[in-house]
Amino acid sequence: MSIDPRPTQTAIHTNLSAIFVSMELSRSVWLITSLSPGAGEKMSKHSVRSGDVAELLARFAQLKEKARVRTGQIFPIIVIQEAGLDGFWTHRVLQREGIESYVVDPASIAVSRRRRRAKTDRIDGEALVRTLMAYKRGEPRVCAMVQAPSPQEEDRRRLVRERKTLMVERVAHVNRIKGLLFAQGVTDYEPLRGNRRQRLEQLMTGDGRPLPDHLKRQISRELDRLELILQQINTVEAERDALFVAAADNGQRPSPAAILMSLKGIGTEFAGVLWLEGLFRHFDNRRQIASYAGLAPTPWQSGSIDREQGVSKAGNPRLRTTMIQLAWLWLRHQPQSALATWFRHRVELNAGRIRRVMIVAMARKLLISLWRYVTLGMLPEGAALRTA
The missing domain is CATH 3.30.420 (Nucleotidyltransferase; domain 5)
Known part of the structure; x- marks a missing residue:
């Protein structure tokens, strides 16, 4: 043995x-x-x-x-x-x-x-x-x-998250009302306008009949829920704006949201999401903030195989979505900036999918530039400030 x-x-x-x-x-x-x-x-x-x-x-x-x-x-x-x-x-x-x-x-x-x-x-x-x-x-x-996050940081970011939820509910109610009317041949009704109640009483179906009674009552109840959502959105936005003012008053320097809103093309909602979802944290370098947003590249390398799989999508999905939206708006409102010039140069000889790929890369670069602007005061190259 x-x-x-x-x-x-x-x-x-x-x-x-x-x-x-x-x-x-x-x-x-x-x-x-x-x-x-x-x-x-x-x-x-x-x-x-x-x-x-x-x-x-x-x-x-x-x-x-x-x-x-x-x-x-x-x-x-x-x-x-x-x-x-x-x-x-x-x-x-x-x-x-x-x-x-x-x-x-x-x-x-x-x-x-x-x-x-x-x-x-x-x-x-x-x-x-x-x-x-x-x-x-x-x-x-x-x-x-x-x-x-601290309890205070976790609590104050509920404002931007609640607003996002309310906006989704608003879209659902508007689409439901339009869908009900479209089945009757009505295509020009806008539920978000101030005269929605008066306009509902004047609607006629596509074959010339007044709206059926039960349909009109159903749409009226949908409008009740929609108006409640609109009221809650206004309340949340007021609380968010008050939070920005309080943060600016309590500190020796403006709040990160106020600093971001000084740039042309960045409004209250984008500034709030960037601050409350990402820039309130401390990051040691640009790789950490790109990874936190899920915008870091994901390589696949083994032997002779070497390719990119795209961004990791492993970070904060709200911050990542906002940055991609902001990247498209940055091209419109900051056309003379270095990032916009870089984007146009990379896609000028290509079309189609390359724009969607490069906008993600630009979103990563833009997030890093905004992080440096908030923490170090380094204005993005070529960026224009908002006029008073």
Whole structure:
């Protein structure tokens, strides 16, 4: 009988300096997976009721006490959880209790590429613990940690997000009213005009009949909902404008939104989205802000294969969409700027899809230029300021 001379490899280093804990959060149960000093390579798993912070902290205290009994030392607890539906409130609770806590982007964690891979909360919990240990060992590329916003930053960006939701609802009501009338041969009715009620009473079908009574009542109820949406949009916009004024008054320098609105072609809504969705954060370099917006390139290189897959789309979708819209408007309102000249030079000999590809590249360059303008005061080359 042959004997393998190779020593048995340990799956996990047991010489730990902390208690590593992962949390798998769900609506009913929180699964707690931990690896403690002195417990070998075996991970322990416990569950607590969802939202029961007292029970969670009691479980952490038990883990610390067991580790102290085994080793005679007191170890800190390091916790990791995935960013998801629960937001950041549990992360803030742990930080308030003096516990080192991390929130990880779940899409950045490497998983098996088999077609049918096993996936359970227990497997995911162990993978999170291993990811956390690798991150604390100094492997920054093992995952992407999420920078949690402060409660104030998280709350004030609700204004631009609520306005976006209301605008979608407004479009839905307008299209529904137009669709109902189009089926009767009416094509010239505009529900957003101030005389929508009076105009509704005067409408005639395409074959010369007055609008049917039930249809008119249905459209009237649609107008009630539309007018409520319009009122709420005005309220949200007023709160947003007041926020910009307050930010400018409280600081020694103008708010980022006010700085952006000094450029021709950038209005209140674009400035609000850029500030509240992206430029309120700190970025070390241009690559970080391009990656945060999901506008960073994604190469595919293997051997002789070397091609681009397009932008990553892994960042903030609201910021990315706004920047692409702003890039098109930048060509119209800032035609003499260096970015507009660069765009025209790249597409002058091409047509069709190349414009849609290059506008994304221009959106990335424009975002970096606006970030430098807000943080460093570097005006984009050739850009025109708004006249008083």
